Amino acid sequence: MAQxxxxxxxxxxxxxxxxxxxxxxxxxxxxxxxxxxxxxxxPVTLRNIPRIADVGVMVELLEILGMRVENREPGVYHISxxxxxxxxxxxxxxxxxxxxxxxxxxxxxxxxVRLPPPGGDVIGLRRLDTHxxxxxxxxxxxxxxxxxxxxxxxxxxxxxxxxxxxxxSVTATENAVMAASVASGTTIxxxxxxxxxxxxxxxxxxxxxxxISGIGSNLLVIEGVAExxxxxxxxxxxxxxAGSFIGLAxxxxxxxxxxxxxxxxxxxxxxxxxxxxxxxESLAGNRLVVPAEQRLSIVRTVNGGxxxxxxxxxxxxxxxxxxxxxxxxxxxxxxxxxHEKMFESRMFFIDWLIRMGADIILCDPHRAVVTGPMALxxxxxxxxxxxxxxxxxxxxxxxxxxxxxxxxxxVERGYExxxxxxxxxxAAIERVE
Numbered sequence: 180m181a182q183x184x185x186x187x188x189x190x191x192x193x194x195x196x197x198x199x200x201x202x203x204x205x206x207x208x209x210x211x212x213x214x215x216x217x218x219x220x221x222p223v224t225l226r227n228i229p230r231i232a233d234v235g236v237m238v239e240l241l242e243i244l245g246m247r248v249e250n251r252e253p254g255v256y257h258i259s260x261x262x263x264x265x266x267x268x269x270x271x272x273x274x275x276x277x278x279x280x281x282x283x284x285x286x287x288x289x290x291x292v293r294l295p296p297p298g299g300d301v302i303g304l305r306r307l308d309t310h311x312x313x314x315x316x317x318x319x320x321x322x323x324x325x326x327x328x329x330x331x332x333x334x335x336x337x338x339x340x341x342x343x344x345x346x347x348s349v350t351a352t353e354n355a356v357m358a359a360s361v362a363s364g365t366t367i368x369x370x371x372x373x374x375x376x377x378x379x380x381x382x383x384x385x386x387x388x389x390x391i392s393g394i395g396s397n398l399l400v401i402e403g404v405a406e407x408x409x410x411x412x413x414x415x416x417x418x419x420x421a422g423s424f425i426g427l428a429x430x431x432x433x434x435x436x437x438x439x440x441x442x443x444x445x446x447x448x449x450x451x452x453x454x455x456x457x458x459x460e461s462l463a464g465n466r467l468v469v470p471a472e473q474r475l476s477i478v479r480t481v482n483g484g485x486x487x488x489x490x491x492x493x494x495x496x497x498x499x500x501x502x503x504x505x506x507x508x509x510x511x512x513x514x515x516x517x518h519e520k521m522f523e524s525r526m527f528f529i530d531w532l533i534r535m536g537a538d539i540i541l542c543d544p545h546r547a548v549v550t551g552p553m554a555l556x557x558x559x560x561x562x563x564x565x566x567x568x569x570x571x572x573x574x575x576x577x578x579x580x581x582x583x584x585x586x587x588x589x590v591e592r593g594y595e596x597x598x599x600x601x602x603x604x605x606a607a608i609e610r611v612e
Contacts, residue, residue, distance in 0.1 A: 189611060190557075195471060205414055220409075221408045232588065232591050275297070277297075294328070340364075365400065498521045505547065512552055537574075558578070571584055
C-alpha cells in the first residue's frame with residue numbers, strides 16, 4: 180500500500196451534518212489482532228477490519244515477514260504462513276506506532292526481532308521501557324542501539340512469570356499477552372491495560388487456543404500453551420470514531436444515526452458528553468441517534484464552579500477524544516477545563532482553534548480553559564495527528580466559509596473513508612493533492 184503522506188481537505192462549513200453513518204471496526208483492535216496472526220500455526224480470518232492507512236502498513240509488514248494476506252471482500256482479511264525474522268523497512272515502521280506490536284509475537288515465534296524505532300503520532304513522549312521490562316521478565320534480552328534499532332532476543336525461550344507493569348500501557352500489555360500466550364508456564368500480568376481493544380486481542384487469542392483469564396480487568400492470568408491454531412474473529416466497533424461523529428453532530432447541530440455500535444454505550448464517553456450538555460438515544464439493531472436539539476450548555480460543579488474534563492487509562496475518559504471534546508466545547512455555553520494528562524504535545528493543536536476565533540486559554544502543555552459558544556471562522560490549518568486532525572475537520576465544518584486542512588494523511592491513518600462518509604452526511608468536503 181503506497182503511502183501518500185500529504186493531501187488536503189477543502190471544506191465549506193457552516194451547515195448541519197445529518198444522516199446515517201456506519202461506524203467502522205476498531206483501529207486499535209485491528210493492529211494487535213493482525214500482529215497476533217504471526218503466532219498462529221493455521222490460517223486466521225479477521226473481520227470488520229477498517230480500510231485505513233495504518234492497517235495497510237501493518238499488512239505490508241506482515242507480508243515482508245513472509246505472511247500471505249488476502250483481502251477478498253471489504254473488511255475481511257485471511258492471513259496464513261510462517262513468519263521469518265527479516266529487516267523491516269524504516270519507512271514502514273516509522274509510519275505507524277502499532278509496528279511495536281510485532282515484537283511480542285516475533286520474539287515468541289522466531290526467538291528474535293530487530294525493529295527500527297516505531298513512529299506514529301507526534302503527541303509527546305511514548306517510551307518503550309514498559310515493553311522492555313515485561314519482555315525481559317519473560318526471559319528476553321532487549322537492547323536499544325544508538326541508532327534507535329530495537330534488538331530483542333530469547334535464546335532460551337520465554338517463561339511465565341509474575342510481572343507488574345510500571346504503567347498501564349496498552350501496547351505493552353498487548354505485547355506481553357501475545358508473548359506470554361506461548362511461553363512455558365503461567366504469567367500473571369498486574370496493572371494491565373484493559374481497554375476494549377485489549378479485550379478483543381485476548382478474546383481472539385483464546386479462540387486460537389490461548390488460556391487467558393481476567394479479560395476486562397487489570398489482572399490477567401495467562402497459562403502458556405505450546406502453540407496456537409487458527410480462528411475466525413470479528414473485532415469490535417471503533418468507539419473513538421463513534422465519539423468523533425457524536426461530537427460532529429452536536430457541534431454542527433445535526434441529527435446523526437450511528438450504525439454498528441454493537442448496542443453498548445461506553446459509560447465514560449456518555450458521561451463526558453453529558454458534561455457538555457450532549458445526549459443520545461440507543462436504538463434497536465446496534466444503532467444510536469444523536470438529535471439535533473441539544474442543550475449544549477456546560478454543566479457546572481455542584482458548588483457552581485468550573486467543571487473539568489480529563490483523561491485517564493480505561494475505564495477513564497479516553498485521551499483520544501479530548502481533542503474532539505475541545506472543539507465541541509467551543510460551541511457549548513459556559514466554560515470548562517480540559518486536562519490532558521497522558522501526552523505532552525497533544526494540546527498544541529489548540530493554536531489552530533485560536534486562529535479560528537475560539538476563546539481558549541492554553542494554561543500549559545496539559546491544560547486549557549475553553550469558553551463558549553464562539554462562532555468559528557474559516558482558516559488554513561494543518562493536521563498534527565489522527566484525533567486532532569478530526570477535531571480540526573469538525574471545527575472547519577462549524578465555521579461559515581471555506582477552510583483548508585493540510586497533511587490529512589494523518590487523519591486517514593485512523594478513519595475509514597472519511598470523505599465518503601462526510602459527503603453522505605451532507606458535508607461539503609473535497610480531498611485534493
